[in-house]
Amino acid sequence: xxxxxxxxxxxxxxxxxxxxxxxxxxxxxxxxxxxxxxxxxxxxxxxxxxxxxxxxxxxxxxxxxxxxxxxxxxxxxxxxxxxxxxxxxxxxxxxxxxxxxxxxxxxxxxxxxxxxxxxxxxxxxxxxxxxxxxxxxxxxxxxxxxxxxxxxxxxxxxxxxxxxxxxxxxxxxxxxxxxxxxxxxxxxxxxxxxxxxxxxxxxxxxxxxxxxxxxxxxxxxxxxxxxxxxxxxxxxxxxxxxxxxxxxxxxxxxxxxxxxxxxxxxxxxxxxxxxxxxxxxxxxxxxxxxxxxxxxxxxxxxxxxxxxxxxxxxxxxxxxxxxxxxxxxxxx
Amino acid sequence: xxxxxxxxxxxxxxxxxxxxxxxxxxxxxxxxxxxxxxxxxxxxxxxxxxxxxxxxxxxxxxxxxxxxxxxxxxxxxxxxxxxxxxxxxxxxxxxxxxxxxxxxxxxxxxxxxxxxxxxxxxxxxxxxxxxxxxxxxxxxxxxxxxxxxxxxxxxxxxxxxxxxxxxxxxxxxxxxxxxxxxxxxxxxxxxxxxxxxxxxxxxxxxxxxxxxxxxxxxxxxxxxxxxxxxxxxxxxxxxxxxxxxxxxxxxxxxxxxxxxxxxxxxxxxxxxxxxxxxxxxxxxxxxxxxxxxxxxxxxxxxxxxxxxxxxxxxxxxxxxxxxxxxxxxxxxxxxxxxxxxxxxxxxxxxxxxxxxxxxxxxxxxxxxxxxxxxxxxxxxxxxxxxxxxxxxxxxxxxxxxxxxxxxxxxxxxxxxxxxxxxxxxxxxxxxxxxxxxxxxxxxxxxxxxxxxxxxxxxxxxxxxxxxxxxxxxxxxxxxxxxxxxxxxxxxxxxxxxxxxxxxxxxxxxxxxxxxxxxxxxxxxxxxxxxxxxxxxxxx
Numbered sequence: 126x127x128x129x130x131x132x133x134x135x136x137x138x139x140x141x142x143x144x145x146x147x148x149x150x151x152x153x154x155x156x157x158x159x160x161x162x163x164x165x166x167x168x169x170x171x172x173x174x175x176x177x178x179x180x181x182x183x184x185x186x187x188x189x190x191x192x193x194x195x196x197x198x199x200x201x202x203x204x205x206x207x208x209x210x211x212x213x214x215x216x217x218x219x220x221x222x223x224x225x226x227x228x229x230x231x232x233x234x235x236x237x238x239x240x241x242x243x244x245x246x247x248x249x250x251x252x253x254x255x256x257x258x259x260x261x262x263x264x265x266x267x268x269x270x271x272x273x274x275x276x277x278x279x280x281x282x283x284x285x286x287x288x289x290x291x292x293x294x295x296x297x298x299x300x301x302x303x304x305x306x307x308x309x310x311x312x313x314x315x316x317x318x319x320x321x322x323x324x325x326x327x328x329x330x331x332x333x334x335x336x337x338x339x340x341x342x343x344x345x346x347x348x349x350x351x352x353x354x355x356x357x358x359x360x361x362x363x364x365x366x367x368x369x370x371x372x373x374x375x376x377x378x379x380x381x382x383x384x385x386x387x388x389x390x391x392x393x394x395x396x397x398x399x400x401x402x403x404x405x406x407x408x409x410x411x412x413x414x415x416x417x418x419x420x421x422x423x424x425x426x427x428x429x430x431x432x433x434x435x436x437x438x439x440x441x442x443x444x445x446x447x448x449x450x451x452x453x454x455x456x457x
Numbered sequence: 458x459x460x461x462x463x464x465x466x467x468x469x470x471x472x473x474x475x476x477x478x479x480x481x482x483x484x485x486x487x488x489x490x491x492x493x494x495x496x497x498x499x500x501x502x503x504x505x506x507x508x509x510x511x512x513x514x515x516x517x518x519x520x521x522x523x524x525x526x527x528x529x530x531x532x533x534x535x536x537x538x539x540x541x542x543x544x545x546x547x548x549x550x551x552x553x554x555x556x557x558x559x560x561x562x563x564x565x566x567x568x569x570x571x572x573x574x575x576x577x578x579x580x581x582x583x584x585x586x587x588x589x590x591x592x593x594x595x596x597x598x599x600x601x602x603x604x605x606x607x608x609x610x611x612x613x614x615x616x617x618x619x620x621x622x623x624x625x626x627x628x629x630x631x632x633x634x635x636x637x638x639x640x641x642x643x644x645x646x647x648x649x650x651x652x653x654x655x656x657x658x659x660x661x662x663x664x665x666x667x668x669x670x671x672x673x674x675x676x677x678x679x680x681x682x683x684x685x686x687x688x689x690x691x692x693x694x695x696x697x698x699x700x701x702x703x704x705x706x707x708x709x710x711x712x713x714x715x716x717x718x719x720x721x722x723x724x725x726x727x728x729x730x731x732x733x734x735x736x737x738x739x740x741x742x743x744x745x746x747x748x749x750x751x752x753x754x755x756x757x758x759x760x761x762x763x764x765x766x767x768x769x770x771x772x773x774x775x776x777x778x779x780x781x782x783x784x785x786x787x788x789x790x791x792x793x794x795x796x797x798x799x800x801x802x803x804x805x806x807x808x809x810x811x812x813x814x815x816x817x818x819x820x821x822x823x824x825x826x827x828x829x830x831x832x833x834x835x836x837x838x839x840x841x842x843x844x845x846x847x848x849x850x851x852x853x854x855x856x857x858x859x860x861x862x863x864x865x866x867x868x869x870x871x872x873x874x875x876x877x878x879x880x881x882x883x884x885x886x887x888x889x890x891x892x893x894x895x896x897x898x899x900x901x902x903x904x905x906x907x908x909x910x911x912x913x914x915x916x917x918x919x920x921x922x923x924x925x926x927x928x929x930x931x932x933x934x935x936x937x938x939x940x941x942x943x944x945x946x947x948x949x950x951x952x953x954x955x956x957x958x959x960x961x962x963x964x965x966x967x968x969x970x971x972x973x974x975x976x977x978x979x980x981x982x983x984x985x986x987x988x989x990x991x992x993x994x995x996x
Contacts, residue, residue, distance in 0.1 A: 157879065210530045210687070211671070220687075276718060284725045291722040292714065293689075405714040405723075407689055415527065415715055420879070 128445075135444060139437040144196075146433035150426045151195050155188070195426075204427030209419050214427035218409065222431065225408030227298050228401070229393035231324055232332035233386060240336045241375075241382070244343020248351065249370060259340055266337025275330040275403040282326065289326050292405035296320045327404040331397055335389055342385055346378035380450055387443030391436040518707040519995045521978075523988055524720050524729040528688060528713035531671035534655035535607050535616040544988050545691050545711050549590075550655035550676035553581045553600060553635070554647060558983045560808070560906070562651040566595065566677065567635075570647055578638045579646055585633075587700045589658045590674070590681040597630035602659035604628035604637060614667060621653040642941075679704040679991045688713070693990075709990040721973060724749050730975040731988060737795035737851065743973045753797050754982035756970045758902040759806055760798075760849055762842065762859060762963035763915070763924040765895045770835035777960040779829035781819035783869075784862045788821070790966055793854045798966035803953040804916060805908030806967050808984055811937075811949025812908060816957040819964065827866050836868035843897035845878040850968055856898045859963065885922055893924060900968065908949050909937050916961055925961035 179185050183194065198204060204214035247259035283291040296319045304313040350356065351374055359369045398410035405411065409428050416424040529542035534550045537543070553567035564570075567581035587595040605612045608625050624639045624646065639646060661675045674682040677700070680693035691711040695704050712729065714720045720732035721739045725746050735743060735751060743749050764771040764780070771777055790798040802818040805811050830836055840863070844856035853875060860871040876897075884892050885899070903911050917934050918926040933952040937945050956962075972982050979994045 211536075212687075279722050284722055287726065291726045291728060292719050293712070293728075295689075402716050403719060405716065405719045411715070412688075418715065 131448065132441070132445065135441045139441055142437050143430075143434055146437075147196060147199055147430055148192075150429045150433075151192055153429075154422050154426065199430065204430065205423035207416075207421055207424050209416075209421045209424075214423045217424060218412065218427045218431050221407060221409045221412045221428075223297055223299055224294055224406055225394055225397055225401070225410065227324065228327055228331060228397055228406060228408060229390055231328040232335060232393055233390050235328050236332040236335040236339055237386065240339035241343050241379075243336075244340045245347060245370070245375060247340065247344040248347030251348065256344075259344070263337040263340045266333045267341075269333060271330055271334065272399045272403055274333055275326070275400055278326045278330060279403070290323055292403075294320075294323050294406055296323070327400050327406050330403070331393060331400045335393070338389070339382060339386065342382055343378060346381060347374060350374045350377050380447070383450065384443055384447050387439055387446065391439035394435045394439070395432040517705050517995075519705070521706045521709045521731070521990050521993060522712065522729045523709065523990070524712045524714050524723055524732045526713065526715055526720075526733055528711060529691060532674050532682070532685060532691075533667070533671045534657065534676070535603075535618055536614070536671065538617050540986050541713070544986070545693075546655060547678070547987060548680040548693055548709060548990055549674045549678045549682060550657065551678050552650060552652075552654045552656060553583075554651040556651050556985075558981065560985070562647060566600065566656055570650075573636065576638070577641055578636055580631075581635045581637065581650075583633055583635065584700065587677050588698050589661065589677055590696055591658070591661065592698075593658060593660070595656070595658075595677055597633060597635050599659045600635045600656050601628040601630040602662070603656045604635070604654060606657070606662070607654060613662065618653060622649050625649070680709055683708070704991045705994045706990055724973040724975070727975075730978060731980065732973045733970070733988075735971045735973045737793075737797060737971070739973075740795055740797070740971065748976055749973050750976050752972045752974045752980065752982040753969045754984050755799060755806070755808065756902070756968050756984065756986065757806065757808070757906060758849070758900050758968040759801055759804065759911070760852075760855065760898070760900045760965045760968055761801070761804075762896060762898050762965060763893070764961060764963065765890060765893060765924045766926055766961060767890055768895045770833060770838050770840075771895060773833040773835060774959060775829045776833035776835050777963075778819070779826040779833065779866075779869075780863060780963045781826075781960050782822045782829065783826035783866055784819075784859050784963055784965075785821035786819075786965055789855055789858045793851050793858055794966065794969075797850075797969040797971050799969075801964045801967055803957045803964070804911050804962065805949065805953050806903075809903065809906045809908040809911070810946055811912075811953060813950040813953040813957070816954060819960070821862075823862075823865060827868060830866060830868050838869055840869065840871045840896060841874050841894070842871055843874050843876050843881060843894040845881050845898070846875050848878045849900040852898060852900075855965065859898070859965070888921070890924060898965075908953065909934065909945070912949070912952055912956065913938075916956060925959075927955065927959055927961075930955045930959070 176185075183191055186194075202215040204218070206212065207214055207217060210217070243259050243262070247256045250256050279291050282288045296316045298320055301313050301316040301320055304316055356369060356374060359373060360366070394409070397406075397408060398413060400406070401408045401410035402414055409432060413425060413428045415421075416428065523544075525541045525544065527539075527541045529545045530537055530539060531542070532545075534546045537546075551565050553565060554570065555563050555565040557563055564584075566584055566587060568584050569582040570579060572579050581600070583595065583597055583600060589595065589599075602612065604622070604625065605628055606614075607616045607618050608622050609627060624641055626638050626640050628635050628637045637646070637650075656677060658675055662670060665673070672685060672687075674685075679696055679699045679701070681696045683692040683694045685691050689712070693709045693711075695707050697703055712723075714723065714732075717734055717736045717739065720729070721735055721743060723729040724732045724743065725748070727748060740751050743751050762780075764777055766772055786800040790796060790800060799807075800818065802816050803813060805813070807814070830838075842856055842860050844852055846853045849855075853873075856873050860873045863869055863871045874894075876894075881894075881897065881899075884894065885897075901911060901915065912920075912930070913934050914920045915922050916925045916927075916930060917923055918931050930952055933948055933955065937948040937952065940948055970982060970984075970986055972988075974980055977996050979996065980988075980992070983989075
């Protein structure tokens with residue numbers, strides 16, 4: 126199968142998945158406790174007014190009509206209007222997306238930079254102190270809850286020693302780039318430092334579990350590859366050990382690791398909710414939580430759909446990359 | 458999609474007319490004071506209104522940062538119903554009257570206010586030399602326009618605040634004064650204007666689209682808008698041509714953080730000067746820090762256990778009283794709420810109109826409780842207490858403590874049932890008492906500081922959320938609805954006496970608003986949840 130057909134197939138599958146997401150998100154409102162009208166109206170409104178609101182909201186329409194109305198808006202980015210701020214949901218969600226992407230990507234980069242060397246060291250120095258250290262680190266990292274780690278980092282590094290700010294994101298990376306483009310180099314440098322200082326703790330918090338996971342994965346992958354025949358053959362041929370390890374073994378190890386990194390990036394985009402909340406990071410996670418507490422259904426639905434679409438896109442890219450990197454897999 | 462066909466404003470507009478407009482939903486509006494005692498008050502025009510340097514001692518020109526649970530939903534002062542929005546608005550926009558921290562009505566943009574003889578109308582004499590932040594002078598047309606913008610759908614838009622000026626039908630500009638007409642006598646009109654109705658500039662509003670008004674500000678207040686980033690920050694700077702002394706603080710920045718530990722950390726790290734809603738478990742951490750302290754004030758929210766009078770065993774007065782004697786509210790306030798709560802013995806809070814200070818309290822008395830249970834004939838009964846989780850300060854912990862105390866009685870047993878707030882509210886709102894759980898914990902915030910509204914909604918036979926029916930109480934509340942001023946307050950006090958005796962609720966606590974404050978600041982928390990940066994000075 127060629128790349129074109131492969132992509133087409135994956136995109137069509139993605140559309141199906143997104144349709145499923147939209148349907149589930151729509152159904153969520155129906156099965157959630159708390160009638161939207163009751164949550165938004167004061168308790169002592171007279172029944173006639175209540176009925177009027179329900180009618181104007183379309184909540185008295187047959188379910189299939191409500192569902193089709195909802196479905197029809199999505200392709201055009203029409204997720205309705207926020208009940209709280211009265212602004213279009215789509216622009217609200219889009220405004221939050223950069224913060225979440227920044228956080229997810231930086232967390233991934235941090236994880237990859239730390240985890241892959243750690244995994245390699247761990248595998249090549251098996252049963253040495255370095256290996257034990259890495260193993261303990263992974264174990265602790267995998268079993269530490271995000272929110273606890275976040276709060277501890279804040280209390281220690283932000284409140285106690287004042288090294289980092291506790292929360293917020295006053296500067297976005299796009300602002301830094303636009304300053305750079307405008308030639309304001311000093312401003313851009315300041316902005317970047319400011320951005321970096323704010324994103325460090327949340328990125329560590331979000332990335333720790335991920336780091337631990339990739340370390341484990343790299344280690345076991347390396348060990349697996351090191352036992353293969355081609356490694357012995359390469360060594361027998363007299364290739365330097367470094368070349369064997371880093372050029373051949375690591376490369377083969379990284380193929381499954383890249384898949385996991387890609388999939389985890391998708392998880393991070395949707396799963397940053399708690400970390401964002403702890404650090405008051407103005408991303409999708411905070412938006413979803415705020416909207417849930419205010420029962421702002423259009424915003425909740427819009428955000429969930431965007432997260433779903435993001436996940437599907439990441440999956441398609443990962444699959445394509447995987448097939449591209451590993452010729453044995455092919456586009457089928 | 459369905460929810461696109463009605464916007465929030467329509468929602469809120471439709472909800473107007475309801476007197477107790479916040480209550481269960483959890484957002485107490487910014488209001489204060491004792492509704493009707495302020496009528497007919499007139500002030501002279503001789504105030505110290507010279508503008509100039511601040512007269513307050515202490516350091517000037519400091520910057521303030523205030524972190525609330527959330528940021529404003531928009532910057533149009535007439536287009537919201539939330540306390541966090543109102544707190545930001547009050548720094549930029551002002552009304553004709555205002556209130557001090559004790560709820561007393563004070564002059565603001567009006568210097569005199571009086572009723573017009575022979576008409577259902579009142580007159581406000583406006584202050585001279587007030588300017589908007591764009592430099593233009595305040596006129597009577599601006600004031601009349603602002604009032605009409607709220608009460609009249611045809612002026613600009615349908616404001617969700619029209620019922621906050623209940624009874625007001627319109628306003629007309631006179632020479633240096635504004636005449637406000639009502640559809641009746643309107644005994645609480647000055648009280649309404651002391652709390653609501655921010656004055657905007659007519660020409661400024663008319664030159665803008667609704668979306669622009671929601672993103673910009675032009676008021677007469679002590680601070681003017683510097684920058685606004687939706688969902689992130691509202692930055693205000695001092696207005697140097699303010700008609701009173703200029704504010705001690707040079708700037709005020711509002712931020713939002715929904716997570717309480719995030720707010721506390723911002724305070725302790727020195728990133729924020731005032732943070733709202735510090736949870737009891739964090740109080741110690743704030744107090745033991747070098748740079749911050751706790752400030753607390755009673756709020757307008759009462760937490761109670763409703764008991765359905767139409768089902769056994771709660772149909773028995775002796776049993777209801779027994780529950781009140783069985784629960785050690787003081788202990789709950791100390792141990793669960795760390796002292797940030799006050800015990801209650803009637804539906805009306807001490808700050809409200811109609812509070813009766815002479816009623817006995819149900820002090821902890823388990824022997825008496827057990828006796829009363831025997832007397833009621835319901836010994837050995839098994840009960841279930843429904844409670845929302847995370848809606849009110851320590852709601853589940855309070856419910857568990859209540860159940861624990863009742864379980865200590867030899868002849869009653871209780872289990873706590875945790876409920877989602879939304880589904881619990883659905884049951885409370887159907888209008889049928891049969892749909893409600895027989896025994897549940899709930900909180901009620903009453904922005905109007907009026908005990909009559911609380912009892913009418915929750916305890917009158919035909920109340921929207923009632924769990925009680927008592928002829929004497931019904932009669933007193935009906936009577937209060939046709940009275941005003943001190944007579945009405947007396948009637949409400951009698952109604953509270955009936956409620957105290959009949960024990961339709963297990964009386965729990967009055968919730969407190971707890972703030973964390975930078976120790977370098979002089980600021981006192983207010984019952985109406987207003988944070989007034991103008992009144993803040995630095996040591």
